[in-house]
Structures are given as C-alpha cells and as structure tokens.
Amino acid sequence: MSQEIWADVLGYVRKNISEVEYHTWFAPLKNLGVQDGSLVLGVRNSFAQEWLRKQYQGLLEDALRSLGAQHPQVSFQVLPASQDALLLPSDPPPAPISPGRAPAPPPADNRKTLNPKYTFENFVVGPNNNLAHAAALAVAESPGKAYNPLFIYGDVGLGKTHLMHAVGHYIAERFPEKRIEYVSTETFTNELINAIREDKTTQFRNRYRSVDLLLVDDIQFLAGKERTQEEFFHTFNALYENHKQIILSSDRPPKDIQTLEGRLRSRFEWGLITDIQSPEFETRVAILKMNAEHNRIDIPQEVLELIARQVTTNIRELEGALMRVVAFSSLNNVPFSRAVASKALSNVFAPQEVKVEMMDVLRQVASHFNMPPDVIRGSGRVREVVVPRQVAQYLIRDLTDHSLPEIGQFFGRDHSTVMHAISKVTEQLGKDSELTAAVETLRRKMKGLEDEDSRA
Numbered sequence: 001m002s003q004e005i006w007a008d009v010l011g012y013v014r015k016n017i018s019e020v021e022y023h024t025w026f027a028p029l030k031n032l033g034v035q036d037g038s039l040v041l042g043v044r045n046s047f048a049q050e051w052l053r054k055q056y057q058g059l060l061e062d063a064l065r066s067l068g069a070q071h072p073q074v075s076f077q078v079l080p081a082s083q084d085a086l087l088l089p090s091d092p093p094p095a096p097i098s099p100g101r102a103p104a105p106p107p108a109d110n111r112k113t114l115n116p117k118y119t120f121e122n123f124v125v126g127p128n129n130n131l132a133h134a135a136a137l138a139v140a141e142s143p144g145k146a147y148n149p150l151f152i153y154g155d156v157g158l159g160k161t162h163l164m165h166a167v168g169h170y171i172a173e174r175f176p177e178k179r180i181e182y183v184s185t186e187t188f189t190n191e192l193i194n195a196i197r198e199d200k201t202t203q204f205r206n207r208y209r210s211v212d213l214l215l216v217d218d219i220q221f222l223a224g225k226e227r228t229q230e231e232f233f234h235t236f237n238a239l240y241e242n243h244k245q246i247i248l249s250s251d252r253p254p255k256d257i258q259t260l261e262g263r264l265r266s267r268f269e270w271g272l273i274t275d276i277q278s279p280e281f282e283t284r285v286a287i288l289k290m291n292a293e294h295n296r297i298d299i300p301q302e303v304l305e306l307i308a309r310q311v312t313t314n315i316r317e318l319e320g321a322l323m324r325v326v327a328f329s330s331l332n333n334v335p336f337s338r339a340v341a342s343k344a345l346s347n348v349f350a351p352q353e354v355k356v357e358m359m360d361v362l363r364q365v366a367s368h369f370n371m372p373p374d375v376i377r378g379s380g381r382v383r384e385v386v387v388p389r390q391v392a393q394y395l396i397r398d399l400t401d402h403s404l405p406e407i408g409q410f411f412g413r414d415h416s417t418v419m420h421a422i423s424k425v426t427e428q429l430g431k432d433s434e435l436t437a438a439v440e441t442l443r444r445k446m447k448g449l450e451d452e453d454s455r456a
C-alpha cells in the first residue's frame, strides 16, 4: 500500500480515537504493504499484535472501507528484531499531534528526570490498575484540566512511578517546550534543606513554581516535616492557580497520612484520588511477557506462568524473578523450562506450601543480628535496632499471609509503619550488599532451603 493511502488510513483512525491511543498504538506501526488481499502492518511485539487485533482491527477495516476497499482485511506481523529496532525509543518523535503543527523538535531535556522505560506503551493495563491508568491518560490529554491534582496510591512496586512518568513522556512529546519535573519527596526535602542552608530559597522556589507538570513521588514522606509541608503548600498553590498539572503518588490515601496539615490534605483531595492494587495472575503474566519481549527473550508461556505464580504482590520483584531465571539459564547454559525456573527461584521465592509464623521470622532475625527478639519489637530507634525490625517486617510480609495491620499489631505499630519498613528494605535490596545478604540468608533459612541445597 502506498504511503499516501496509509497516511489516509492513519488520518481516519486518528479522528476516531484519543490522541493517547493513537500515539501508543498507531504511530509505531509499519506499513508492510498488501499481501493476499490483506494490509499487513508491522508491530513490535506480540503483546501489541494481540491488543491491536482485539481492539482496533474493526476500526482499521472501517478506515479502508472509507477509502473504497470492498472487503478490507488487516493483519499484524511481529517485526524481526532488526526492523523492530527502527521503532525503538531512539526513533524520532512521532508525527505532530494536531494537523498542521510543525514537527516536534527532538526531545529536549524536559525528560531528564523521567525514566525512558516508563511510558504508557510499556504499561500493562489490568483490573488492578485500569482506573489509575484511565485517570493518567485523561490527565495526559488535558493537563491542568482533567483532574488536578491526580493522586495515585498503592503498595510498593505496583506502578505508581511508572504511570506518573508515562504522563510526563506523553506531555513532553506533544509539548517539548513544557517544563516537567519529577521529584521524590525525599529529594524535595533535601533540596529544600540545602537551599535554606545556602540561602538559596528563592532559586528553589522559582524552580518548582515555574514547571508545567510536577510529579511528586512518595508524598507520604511529607508527614511530620512541617517546613517542607509549608514550602510544598505554596508550591502547590502557585502551580494550581496557574492551571499547571500536579500528580502525586503515595503508599496510602491522603486521609491516612498522619501529621499532614489539614490544608494540604484537603488540597490533595481536590482532584482525583485513585489506587493501584496488586495485579492478578493474568496481568502478571502479561507484564512478564512484555518484559521478555522487550528484552528479546524467547521464553515459554508455562515458564512465565510459573514465575507469575511465585511472585504475587510486587511487580518490581516479578521483573527481578524473570531476570533471575534468565541469568540462571544462561549461566548454566540450559534452556528455559519449569524445572530450571523453579530451581532459579528456589533461593529467593519460597514454595507456597511451607508455612512460616511471625514469631519464627522474628526469632531468626533476632538470632541473625544477635539481638533479643523483644528488643527488635521494642521502641528503640537507633539504626542497629531499626534495620533488623524493618527486615523482620519485610520478611514476615513476604513469607506469611499476614496483613499489614496484623504485622503492625505484632510489632505494636500501625500498618503504615510496616508499609514504610517494607518500602525501605525493598529500596535497599540490591543496593546495600550487607542488607541484601542478610535478607537472602534469612529467607533461605526460613524455608529450610540451605539444608536442601547442601544435600543437592
């Protein structure tokens, strides 16, 4: 099919769907011509292939019909890696959004704070996150107008940051001149402290109050920080009054953020509050599949399913498990299989059947850190006690079925403290080698895997 007709097909499609949909699914398509009476379109992975077939085949056929085709047919073909490379992020930005607009200049550094991987295209939508996804799309299409602020909350590693960045990328692509700033609450706080110390608060304010899109992660860490809350309050107002979009993420809804000033809490509730839940099995498999395809890993479905059954709550860990299986099979030079995957994951992800109690975990952690269990459960706030306590809470959450409030009760604390502990440990895993080793050793011990491995 000639490029002119293809452009007309795209023009038809574009008029019938949202810009986000167009941009996500149609801009990357490659017209491969007509074969056996069917228009063949190149797609970059089988996930996109399935999605386009399910959602948009009819629309494409309508487009062809509108151009005079009597029996329109469309098929999708996954491009081999070399051609696919043409569609990867190094590609120039897709066609301008509104007809007649000048082509967008190359992405400016308004994306420097964004992770290139965190786009809408790379985000798998499932029942656990579809509302948050829809809200993020709406905000991406009408920044400052749809929902302001957009407040996304949910447990650790479920895609909050990913969605925020996706909005950032989307806006950056359409409006390269817009200023986009992503910042964690911790960084915001540290920068403020430095600005105060160095007498540079004016620069600090100007920087944050002049952005078009402000993305702030882990806003729950504003709790108890009065000066930062005060500063953030004014930043929020300045942006809001100028119709600039604000997106906030948190591990809990505004009403559950303790010691947050009422005026801030109420502002956080002005827009839309939406949550992300743990993904169900099918979504976990779809995420793994997409990940494998992006990394050009050909891995059987049954192996992906095995991984998805083992890791159920945290998508970051799910991705880590896939990489572990890949590394294991490549290091040992064995093809992917369920047995290989079980072996690769056996040190990290415990088989479901083994039952571990909270007290077992506490005792093991206490013995590992050479500290009485009661001290770990006590009120001490020095690092030497806090780290084992956080590790114990993390492992209990990981190895038992207890809920956050139950774990909190066991430690005489509330569930948000446990959530914070889990997020702290997760953040440090892989970065802090001592802590990583402690968590691994304890996990092995508690599953009795050490003995099993030494017998093998």
Ligand SMILES: Nc1ncnc2c1ncn2[C@@H]1O[C@H](COP(=O)(O)OP(=O)(O)OP(=O)(O)O)[C@@H](O)[C@H]1O
Pocket: 118, 122, 123, 124, 125, 129, 154, 155, 156, 157, 158, 159, 160, 161, 162, 163, 251, 287, 315, 316, 319, 423
């Ligand atoms: N729906 C999804 N589709 C594809 N990848 C996802 C999805 N949700 C999360 N991920 C991936 O999981 C990882 C963790 O996501 P992210 O960092 O956004 O989580 P988070 O909720 O912000 O966690 P935290 O509270 O620790 O900051 C990222 O690599 C992200 O790309």
